[in-house]
Amino acid sequence: xxxxxxxxxxxxxxxxxxxxxxxxxxxxxxxxxxxxxxxxxxxxxxxxxxxxxxxxxxxxxxxxxxxxxxxxxxxxxxxxxxxxxxxxxxxxxxxxxxxxxxxxxxxxxxxxxxxxxxxxxxxxxxxxxxxxxxxxxxxxxxxxxxxxxxxxxxxxxxxxxxxxxxxxxxxxxxxxxxxxxxxxxxxxxxxxxxxxxxxxxxxxxxxxxxxxxxxxxxxxxxxxxxxxxxxxxxxxxxxxxxxxxxxxxxxxxxxxxxxxxxxxxxxxxxxxxxxxxxxxxxxxxxxxxxx
Amino acid sequence: xxxxxxxxxxxxxxxxxxxxxxxxxxxxxxxxxxxxxxxxxxxxxxxxxxxxxxxxxxxxxxxxxxxxxxxxxxxxxxxxxxxxxxxxxxxxxxxxxxxxxxxxxxxxxxxxxxxxxxxxxxxxxxxxxxxxxxxxxxxxxxxxxxxxxxxxxxxxxxxxxxxxxxxxxxxxxxxxxxxxxxxxxxxxxxxxxxxxxxxxxxxxxxxxxxxxxxxxxxxxxxxxxxxxxxxxxxxxxxxxxxxxxxxxxxxxxxxxxxxxxxxxxxxxxxxxxxxxxxxxxxxxxxxxxxxxxxxxxxxxxxxxxxxxxxxxxxxxxxxxxxxxxxxxxxxxxxxx
Numbered sequence: 008x009x010x011x012x013x014x015x016x017x018x019x020x021x022x023x024x025x026x027x028x029x030x031x032x033x034x035x036x037x038x039x040x041x042x043x044x045x046x047x048x049x050x051x052x053x054x055x056x057x058x059x060x061x062x063x064x065x066x067x068x069x070x071x072x073x074x075x076x077x078x079x080x081x082x083x084x085x086x087x088x089x090x091x092x093x094x095x096x097x098x099x100x101x102x103x104x105x106x107x108x109x110x111x112x113x114x115x116x117x118x119x120x121x122x123x124x125x126x127x128x129x130x131x132x133x134x135x136x137x138x139x140x141x142x143x144x145x146x147x148x149x150x151x152x153x154x155x156x157x158x159x160x161x162x163x164x165x166x167x168x169x170x171x172x173x174x175x176x177x178x179x180x181x182x183x184x185x186x187x188x189x190x191x192x193x194x195x196x197x198x199x200x201x202x203x204x205x206x207x208x209x210x211x212x213x214x215x216x217x218x219x220x221x222x223x224x225x226x227x228x229x230x231x232x233x234x235x236x237x238x239x240x241x242x243x244x245x246x247x248x249x250x251x252x253x254x255x256x257x258x259x260x261x262x263x264x265x266x267x268x269x270x271x272x273x274x275x276x277x278x279x280x281x282x283x284x285x286x287x288x289x290x291x292x293x294x295x296x297x298x
Numbered sequence: 299x300x301x302x303x304x305x306x307x308x309x310x311x312x313x314x315x316x317x318x319x320x321x322x323x324x325x326x327x328x329x330x331x332x333x334x335x336x337x338x339x340x341x342x343x344x345x346x347x348x349x350x351x352x353x354x355x356x357x358x359x360x361x362x363x364x365x366x367x368x369x370x371x372x373x374x375x376x377x378x379x380x381x382x383x384x385x386x387x388x389x390x391x392x393x394x395x396x397x398x399x400x401x402x403x404x405x406x407x408x409x410x411x412x413x414x415x416x417x418x419x420x421x422x423x424x425x426x427x428x429x430x431x432x433x434x435x436x437x438x439x440x441x442x443x444x445x446x447x448x449x450x451x452x453x454x455x456x457x458x459x460x461x462x463x464x465x466x467x468x469x470x471x472x473x474x475x476x477x478x479x480x481x482x483x484x485x486x487x488x489x490x491x492x493x494x495x496x497x498x499x500x501x502x503x504x505x506x507x508x509x510x511x512x513x514x515x516x517x518x519x520x521x522x523x524x525x526x527x528x529x530x531x532x533x534x535x536x537x538x539x540x541x542x543x544x545x546x547x548x549x550x551x552x553x554x555x556x557x558x559x560x561x562x563x564x565x566x567x568x569x570x571x572x573x574x575x576x577x578x579x580x581x582x583x584x585x586x587x588x589x590x591x592x593x594x595x596x597x598x599x600x601x602x603x604x605x606x607x608x609x610x611x612x613x614x615x616x617x618x619x620x621x622x623x624x625x626x627x628x629x630x631x632x633x634x
Binding site for chain 2: 172
């Protein structure tokens with residue numbers, strides 16, 4: 008866990024390359040499975056990359072280390088993103104991603120706790136933040152300084168349980184809790200503002216007693232700064248409102264409703280992989296690594 | 299067994315919620331992993347006493363049961379041993395899918411401690427008279443489901459629930475219950491207890507209906523019917539061996555529960571016996587209808603949960619198990 012407010016170019020280039028490779032893993036995983044949720048995985052992958060490859064205190068060779076920071080993936084359909092990150096971090100063999108959504112695999116369609124590195128089972132939306140509140144309370148009881156992170160979908164915050172949890176986190180002054188709202192603007196049936204308006208999100212969360220930071224959820228520097236800021240907020244939980252693009256990184260998936268919950272077909276797959284290979288190559292060039 | 303359980307005389311009433319609450323406190327003094335959550339009913343569930351003794355380990359979540367269940371799950375992932383308490387209607391039906399995904403599927407060590415189950419809740423009416431909770435909780439993989447009958451058994455059941463490494467649903471009622479056990483050293487989850495031996499039929503009961511089963515057995519004895527009584531405190535995992543033995547030895551079974559006859563103890567016993575050793579059965583419980591406001595006594599009577607209803611069922615099941623011999627064929631004299 009780094010606390011520097013200024014992030015070196017080397018770090019940002021490393022994160023950019025990792026995020027590009029992870030985007031490719033996500034598309035490959037969903038394509039191999041023949042089903043899954045690429046759009047919302049691609050929108051939150053920059054946040055996950057910054058957490059697992061810089062900010063989060065964790066040990067891939069000791070997943071149950073008691074002092075680790077916890078991450079709850081409340082939007083459990085973004086399993087391709089989390090599983091790709093856990094594979095890159097060394098929690099699971101990279102080849103295991105090919106078993107995603109297949110019988111006898113550990114990698115179920117939605118995120119679950121039996122996978123090393125996963126803290127909480129999710130899938131039916133709205134439940135993760137309560138679990139994160141419980142983990143934050145346990146940390147306080149045990150006088151541990153670990154932090155708890157929770158990634159929320161924006162459509163997910165239409166669930167009432169999210170607001171019960173939000174109320175309790177500020178009531179108990181859980182400054183060791185930080186939620187990230189992946190604001191990609193789309194849910195299955197359409198844009199959130201058409202289906203069930205989320206209104207002025209910062210106002211709503213502030214009214215519930217949260218510190219709110221608004222960022223570009225694809226800008227690694229802003230993401231890291233926001234996590235750093237959250238660590239210094241006292242007596243209240245922090246919500247990072249990460250403005251993102253659903254399907255980010257694959258031109259024809261960006262802002263697409265259709266790729267919420269379907270894999271690319273063969274042609275789309277080939278095109279997506281070409282685009283992501285180009286992205287990886289650019290990132291490598293930036294790092295001075297021969298492609 | 300107590301004098302009351304044996305004779306029906308000198309009942310000594312205790313509040314089962316007090317027993318549950320005191321047991322949690324006693325265990326928590328030795329085990330600091332134990333934490334308690336409630337949802338604005340701490341005065342009724344009696345967890346308020348735990349909160350007074352361990353303020354930092356007590357979380358009143360307000361009127362937000364979904365969040366309470368989720369927080370309990372989060373605490374459990376960090377090695378805490380949470381007990382989440384509220385009325386049975388809110389502890390199950392209100393939050394079923396949160397229990398399912400956040401506790402049952404990941405098999406977390408959470409005890410859901412539900413009070414005010416059944417029709418004897420009384421005046422609060424159907425909204426609060428939870429009669430489907432055993433069916434709901436029994437259908438969840440990984441869950442143990444236990445419905446103790448008196449204060450002593452409630453205490454033992456709470457100890458066992460906390461000790462059980464998986465999730466447990468513990469259900470009691472609102473009314474004070476007469477002591478049935480004078481002591482109880484060998485309580486085990488999943489092991490029913492034969493309270494009274496008998497040879498003509500077996501009454502299998504749980505929770506508040508165990509006392510009714512005992513009363514019915516005493517009355518039947520006066521009629522010359524020998525009824526065995528089993529306290530089946532654990533509905534899941536069900537003690538199939540004890541049940542089969544009773545079926546083989548007595549040939550007829552009655553189940554009794556303060557719950558719908560659908561999906562609860564009766565359903566569980568029928569499923570087990572249908573495969574092990576089918577015998578005629580009758581089911582005492584609420585028959586596919588909602589309750590209403592009234593005194594516990596009046597409602598027990600109206601909804602068919604009194605000892606006399608058990609006795610009627612006993613007569614019916616005996617007739618089914620041992621039908622009167624068929625009349626002899628008519629004499630041939632009518633023939634030509």
